[in-house]
Each structure stands twice: as structure tokens, then as C-alpha cells.
Amino acid sequence: MCIGLISFAGIFVKFVYNLATHPMENPSRMATGTFNPPETQPSRPAHLRFANCRTLLQLLRVHGPCSKADLVRSSGLSAPTVSSAIAQIEALGLVETLGEGESSGGRPPELIQFKASHGYVAAADIGGTRLRMMLADLNGTPVAHWSTQFAADQKDPASVCSVLDEGLRAMCQQTNIPTSKVLHLTAGAPGITDVRAGIVRFAPNLTGWTEVPLRSMLRKQTGIETIVENDTNLAAVGEYRQGAAEGVEDFVFVAMGTGVGAGIFLRGSLHHGARWSAGEIGYLGVPGAPREPMEMHKTGQLERMIGGAGIELQWLERLERAGLRNEPELAELRAPQIFDLAQEGDLLALEVLQYTAVILADAIATLALVFNPELIVLGGGVGSHDRLCRETDRLLRSADFAPPRIRTSFLGTQAQLHGAISLSLTAVESKLLC
């Protein structure tokens, strides 16, 4: 009995660690034996207690306030096991009692809930011109926002880290949360990011961002455990968790703003590629345009043609031809405003929108040919314009192939922050019970 059981136990613990879904019963009664699983592991009873606590915590987080009897029912654990695990979790400050619930006859049961204010996680979206930040509790509910425009001399890595630290402190002050309660930070950077090494390889829209060890810089600056990720990838995670791609396992998030890039989501998680550069579609060639050699340190062809600046150039050329180049209220319009004008029926603006949609539709067709995703989510300051989405969709549907569904981002400029919070919550989860 014993030997087999231990082989069970080792596997089971790994199983629970991975999925945290299957509860088990009273592990303290488990016998020990001589079989050694391949990896060294700490003593099993502690691990099993940990797994029980984790299961109950997860139930509390998903289902909200409930009684111990509810937990017994939904976990399959025995009442004494639930009681002892809840006591342990309570001692760590992770749950709180809420008073009494509805009685089904006898004494009304005490309700327990996950204490989301036990800790907080922070998100930072480092853009080419501004820094956006968010603080959220352990349920992912935002409790504070902060943002600032970078001054011209604030775009180097060290300055960005110190502005970010300032933002973190400001949010903690606003909310009266001690910085020690901020358990994790995820920062998004506008460039190719080696998530494993914590290094931003290259971010062309900032100053001096080549091979920046952003993760260790931020850890040092803030004292907080940190993940760094590409900003478009974070936006894709955000849209997957609670946005336009909720529940869609295979989709591509196409971000159009100053730059053009994509976050590739396959089988329910980000696809980074062998060198962390998957989704760098700004460098794609544009059908019908002259062939160009690829130069990673220059703006790519697609981005040059339908990034914000490319769209505004098209607009200025058309104003010029129409003799309207000197009207400042027209000449100074930015890409989203030009699309607003198109929406109102302005013919010149409609031409620019049409120009953009044709090129965007070709790029999406390329993505569809390679990946055949279920869905494309258009995001970013330019890409999330509803009229652009509808026109692109119309063009794709008129072609002779089955195109993916297209929809605009639900989370807009907040997508990156929500994605970052989601990654931080996942990172923190396994440490809550330690």
C-alpha cells in the first residue's frame, strides 16, 4: 500500500500544483514509504496541506463569500480538513469572515471570503510618449490609476524607472496602501522583450533602449518582484482575460497607433517565438509597394504606411491637392480624428480611411494565411476606430477566402494594464500561501 501511495502522492502534488482543481482528503493520514519520485520534494504532508489550502483559496476567489459547508460540498474535502485549512489561510490573513449567511434551518452559517486587500499588484504601460499605471487588489479590481507624459529627457531607461517608481508611490499614497503590500509589478515596454531574461532588446520609440535589463532595474528601483513583457502582448492578454477575445484560444491582437505590431495568442497563451519577436508585423511588406530590404532599426514598411504618421501624411497630401493644406484645424488633425471626419462623411478623410483599410486588410490576410486565427482584435489609438474595423471587415469579406472575425478592442488604452495585472496575479498566486 505505502509504496504505491507515495508514487501517487508525488504525482498528485504535481497535478494539483499545475491545475489546482482536484481536491483531496485529509493528507495528514497518509502513510510514508520508500519510493522516491525523480525530483526531490519537501515532506509530503506539508505539500498536501498546501494543496488543500490552495484549492479552498481558489474556490473562495472564484465563488465569492461562502460558508464552510459550501466549501465542503464544492471541494469534496471533509469538514475537519476544510476547518483546519481555513484556519491556516485565515492565519495568513488571506480570508475574512463576513458575518452570518442565510440559514437553512439551524444556526445561520458564518460566511468566509477571500481578502482581496491582503495585497496588491501594480501594472505599468511604458509608451513612446507617456507612462500609464494601475494598482489592483488580489481580485484584479483596480484601486488606483496614475499617468504622466514623459518630458523629452525622461525617455532613457533610468529616467523611465524613476518616473515609474514615483507613480507607484503616488498610487500607494492616494489609497493609503503601504508599498510593502504591493506584491508584484508587471511592466510593458514598446519593443522586443526577452521575458525570460527580463531584457528589452530594442524599443525604437524611446531613447537609448537597446538591451535594457529592465526587470532588474525595476526590481532595484521599486524593491518589488517584476515581470517585463512587450506592450502589445500585454494588451492581447488583457483582451483575452476580460476583453474582446475572452475565451478565444487562437487570436491575433493587432495594435495600430504610432507603431504597428501584433500579439499572437495561440492555444490560450502568448506565442513569443524563438527570439521573442513573434508578431513584429510592422516590418511586413505591403502588397503592390516596392520591395524593400528588411532593416530592423528603421521603421518597417507596413508601419510607415499605416502607422499614425503614415495616415497623417496621406491626409496632408490630399489636403494639399485640394488646396486646403494651410487650414490649421484640418492640417493638424491626428489619425483617429481623420477617421472621425470620415465617419461624418468627409470625402477626403474617407479616402484616407479607405487607403488604410486596404493595407490593413492585406496584412490581416497574411496573418490569416499563416495562422488561420479565429479572431482578429484591432486595438491601439488608431486601430480601435470602429469605422476602420468595419471597412477592413468589408474588404476581407469581399475577398474569396474565409476571413477571421474582426472586432475592435473592448479595453482600449487600458488593455495593456489589464493584461499586466493578470500576469502579476498569476505570478503572485503561487506565493500567497508561502
Place this chain on the structure above:
Amino acid sequence: MCIGLISFAGIFVKFVYNLATHPMENPSRMATGTFNPPETQPSRPAHLRFANCRTLLQLLRVHGPCSKADLVRSSGLSAPTVSSAIAQIEALGLVETLGEGESSGGRPPELIQFKASHGYVAAADIGGTRLRMMLADLNGTPVAHWSTQFAADQKDPASVCSVLDEGLRAMCQQTNIPTSKVLHLTAGAPGITDVRAGIVRFAPNLTGWTEVPLRSMLRKQTGIETIVENDTNLAAVGEYRQGAAEGVEDFVFVAMGTGVGAGIFLRGSLHHGARWSAGEIGYLGVPGAPREPMEMHKTGQLERMIGGAGIELQWLERLERAGLRNEPELAELRAPQIFDLAQEGDLLALEVLQYTAVILADAIATLALVFNPELIVLGGGVGSHDRLCRETDRLLRSADFAPPRIRTSFLGTQAQLHGAISLSLTAVESKLLC
């Protein structure tokens, strides 16, 4: 004890079913209890015995002939458990004894080996002009090959199925294997294939292949369990299992022959896409060429320019200009022969190879931008030419971005068949013990 154990057991059984790696001890001694896992399952002891048999069978297949003592050591199971499981496997005809091994002092131990001739699996590669077939034993070792050129009136679905059946019977006759021992068939088709439904959506190089229920047709024709898959995807599986991409989890197999297509391999398995059309790169636009609307029922731009016919057209144009158009031994050369000529230093042929490599390098750059794979494997009658691979690699390396590694197929025209055998072996594996 009991209740927890059963919760263990349910999970453990699922675990072994998925991975078939972790052995366990003497399940017949397990107690039963009242905990019901969410899914209904047959009685556990039978399941656990099954899991033990499966573990031992896997060890025998991987390690080759070994003694019961070897199995006890490498499985972690007890000697009586191994003995009873081996007796069970032997009764099913899945192992055979080989005589005596080397003695370590006492009586020399009897060696047992997996009986690969217990059954066979068949592979069929349906091409635009010919059918290739292979029969392999349960170790995947080929025992027979068969191939035929389709007559002009043999390219419709029903005729292809009957030619395939003929090939199957011919291979069985050659080898004296009763068709009843052929346990599974995987057939590859040159078109978009819905693997789940068993339907070939569209195969332009055959006749009348639109929405063909190939799986059910083949099952009916041959009486054998069948999988249908896209041929390029099968080639990718073949290269992954025992070819140029062995052990590479993220790679793209680019097939260039009459057609141009790709098999996308992601995290160690095929990526099919939402509508089974991932990798249809023949329709990609070619940088610098005029923009074309996408028409799935015509030849795509990339395929038209660097598929076999496109390359041969370039060659004829150059012959024309050089006044050599009427030399039949030159004018009738096919793409691989033109590349052979380039290899020997012929300048016109080198120009054609260069033309092809530039366009191929751009297509690979597109794949690298969106997918960033570790490796590109070039295959197919045209794509596997070594000189083309070297020239494409040189062009990619001269560009200003980190390109993927490129290598030619190791398995050549046999890649599809090896991939098919591999899928059939996986499909058959779980049924061997039933």
C-alpha cells in the same frame, strides 16, 4: 484512508492515460470507497492493471529486448506486478520471448521484446500526379512501399480511393501480411483538410476534390480505421519525428513543388488554425509584385511565382532571350534540374535560382516576422534543393534581422509517409491493450 485514496486513484488513472510515464504499484491491493470523481469511469482495478500494462509496453518499445528484472528496475513496479502484467500482454500477442540474455551470475534471464509484427499501419500520400504508400510494423519500421502514377481519369475521389485500396492489397500480398493485421491508415491529401470531420475541403491539383468525405470513403473502401490530414502537415510531422526538425518544438516546414505550402509546428504539435487552413502560404503576396485580390480557387501569387511551373517559366524566358528556346534538352528541364544546372555553374540557371531564392527569402522573412520560429525546413521536389537552401539562407543572413535557421528536409519525398505512419502509430497505441 480509503476516500482520499480513491480521489487519488481517479486522478492517477487519468494521469497515466495522458502521459503513460509514471508507473504504480500493485493496484489490485487498492481499497475502494465512496468518493465519485466528476466523470463516470469503469472499475478502477481494471484501469490500473491497464495502466501497468501500458507502462511496461512502452518501456519495451523504447528500450528493446530486456528481462523482467530490467522491467522491475526501470518501471518501479514490483516483480509480481511485472510478471502478471507481462503475462497479460503476452496473452494479447504483443510481446515475444527471445531466449536468454547475459547472466550476472545465476541462471541467465529470459529476454522479452515488443512484437512489432503484431500489427501494421499504412500510410498514403495522395499527390497531384501520383500515389505513394508505405506499410510499417508497430515499431514504425517500413516493411513495404508501393507507388503509382495516376491516369488522367483516376484523379477523382472515388478512383483515388480504389487505387489506394489496390496499393494496400499489393503491399499486403508482397509481404504475406493478412489485411486484417493492418490496424490503421493515415492518408495525406494535397489540400485544406478538416481533420476532425475527415473532409478534404478543396484540393486544386486533383479533379473534383471539393468537400470530399475522404475518411469515411477510405474506411468504407478498406475497412480500416483512417485519419486524413493535409500532406504538407504530414511532412512536417515526419520531419519532427525523425527528420530535419527532430526535437524542435516550433518550426515551419515549407513545401515547394508543384504547389507551395507550409506546415506550422507549434509547441511540439501541428497548428491547424480555426478552419484548418493555417500554413496556406501559396497565397502570400510577393513584395514588389502588383497587388492582387486573394482568390482561393486560383493559384496564389507566391505559388505562381516560385512553384515548379513559375520557375520553369522564368527559365524559358531566359532561354528565349539567349536564343536557346528551341533546344529541347534545355527547354524541357524541370525546376530541380534547372537548379542542378545552376549548381554546375550555368549562368542562366543561376539567375533563375537567384530569382527563386529572393522571393522565397521574402516569404520566409514574413513567416519569421509573424511566427518567429526556431527553424525553417525546406522540402518538396523543388524546395529541398540544397543550392536553393544555401542561397536563401545567404540572402536572409545579409538582411538586418535575426533570421531562423534553415535546412533542407532529411526525408525528401518520404516525409509525408513517415508523418502518416507516426500519426497512425499514435492512434493505434491506445487500442493495443483493448
